[in-house]
Amino acid sequence: MFILLPPSEGKATSGEGPALDTGTLTLPELTGARERVAAALTDLCSGPEDTAREVLGLSVTQTDALKRNLDLATAPTLRAADLYTGVLYDRLGLPGLLAEHGRAVRDRVLVFSGLWGVVGPDDRLPPYRLSMGVKLPPLGALGAYWRRAMTGPLGELTRDHLLVDCRSAAYAAAFRPTGEAAERTVAVRVLREREVGGQTRRSVVSHMAKATRGDIARSLVSEGVGARTPEELVGALRDLGHTAELPPAAKPGTARTMDVVVRD
Template sequence: MLVLLPPSEGKAASGRGAPLKPESLSLPGLADAREAVLAELVELCAADEDKAREVLGLSEGLRGEVAKNLELRTAGARPAGEIYTGVLYDALDLASLDPAAKRRAARSLLVFSGLWGAVAVTDRIPSYRCSMGVRLPGLGALGAYWRTPMASVLPEAAGRGLVLDLRSAAYAAAWKPKGEVAARTATVRVLHAPTRKVVSHFNKATKGRIVRSLLTDGAAPRDPAGLVEALRDLGYVVEAQAPGRAGTPWALDVLVDEVH
C-alpha cells in the first residue's frame, strides 16, 4: 500500500543536526528536478525579499519565511514526519506509533511537496516554505513542473498494490495515476454525515486518523475493494463508488457524525 499525503502549510523548525543531503532522499529519480527548484527558490529569496514574498504568497507577517528559505542548504534537517505539522499530522501522530506501525509508515507514506516533489516521512529535510501552487519565475507553476518527473518515478513507487490518495487538489495536480495504477487507486472524501458536506478541518483530521488506524492495525489491502472492507472493519462508515470506466480511481466517502 502506498499512501499519498499533502504537506502542511505550517512546519516545525529545522533541527540542529546535519544539513540536507539531497542524495539521501527517497525517489532518487526526482533528484535533478529537486535541485532545479531548490536552486531557483534560494536564488529568488536571496535576490529580492519583496518579490520572493509575492511569488510565495506570503503576508508581511510571514517575512521570516523568506529568510528560512535562504538557509535550505545549511539548516539542520529532521525527518519529514517531524517537519510537517498541522491538523492531519496531529491526528496521524507518527511519534506515538508502536515500532511495527512506524516501520509500515516508513514504507508506505509519501508526502507531496512543491519543493521536493515527494518525500518519505523518514527523509531528513529542513523546514521550508514553497507550496505546490507557487509559480517560480523560471520554472513556472510547480504543479505542472512536477508532472514530467513524477510520471516516470511514481508508477514504480506504487508497485503492484493499493494507492490511497489523500492529497488536496493542488498536490494531486502534480501526478495523476493512469491506467492500471489508477484502477487500484482510491481517493477519499470525509463528509459530515448529517449535512453530507466536507468540512476542511474535520476532513484533514479524519484522514489522519484513517491512516493511523490502518498503520496500527497492520491492514494491508491490495486494492480499493479491500480498502473498503478494511475501513469498515475498523469502524468507519464508507460509501464506495467504483469507477465508471476502466483506468480511473475509486472514490470513497467516509461519513462521520461529529465534527471535531
C-alpha cells in the same frame, strides 16, 4: 499499499540534524529535479522581499519563511515526520507510529512537497516554505513540473500497489496515476452527515477532512491493513469502525473515490 499525503502549511522551524543531503531522500532519481527547484527558490528569496512574498503567497508577517528558504543547504535538518505539523499530522502522529511500526510507516507513507516532490517519513529535511500551487520562476507551475519529473519513478515505485490518496487538489496535480494504476487509486473524500429539518443531509467538509484523513491513515498503518483492492480497503476500514462507502468508478481507467462519513 501506499498512503499519499499532502504536506502541511505549518511546519517546525528548526532542526538539529546534519545538513541536507538530497541524495539520501526517497527516490534519489529526483535529485536533479529537487536541486533545480531549490536553486530557483533560493534565487527568488535572494531578491526583493515583496516579489518573493507575492510569488510564494506569504504575508508580511511570514518574512521569516524567506530566511529559512535561503538556508536550505546549511540549516540543520529533521525528519519529515517531525517537520510537518497541523491538523492532519496531529491526528496521524507520525513520530509515534515510526517508533512503534517503523518499517510499515517507511514502506507505506509518502508525503508530497512543492520543494522536494515526494519524501518519506524518515527523510531528513530543512525547514522551508513552498507550496505546490506556486508558479516558481523560471520553472513555472510546480504541479506540472513535478508531474513531468515524478510520473516515471513514482509510477515504478508504486507499481501493483493500492494507492490511498489523501492529498489535496494542488498536490494531486503532481502525480496522477492513469490506466490500470488509476484503478488501484482511491481518493479519500470526507462527508459530514447531519440532521436538518428532520432530513439527513451530507456535505463536503474541509478542515474536518484533514483530521479524518489523518485518522484514516493512522488506522491503516497501526492496524497493519494490507488491502490490495478498493473493496478490501473499504471492508478493512468498516471493520475498524469507520463509515466508508465506495461509489462506482466514473469509467474504466479512472480512480475511485471513497467517501468517509462523519456525523455530528
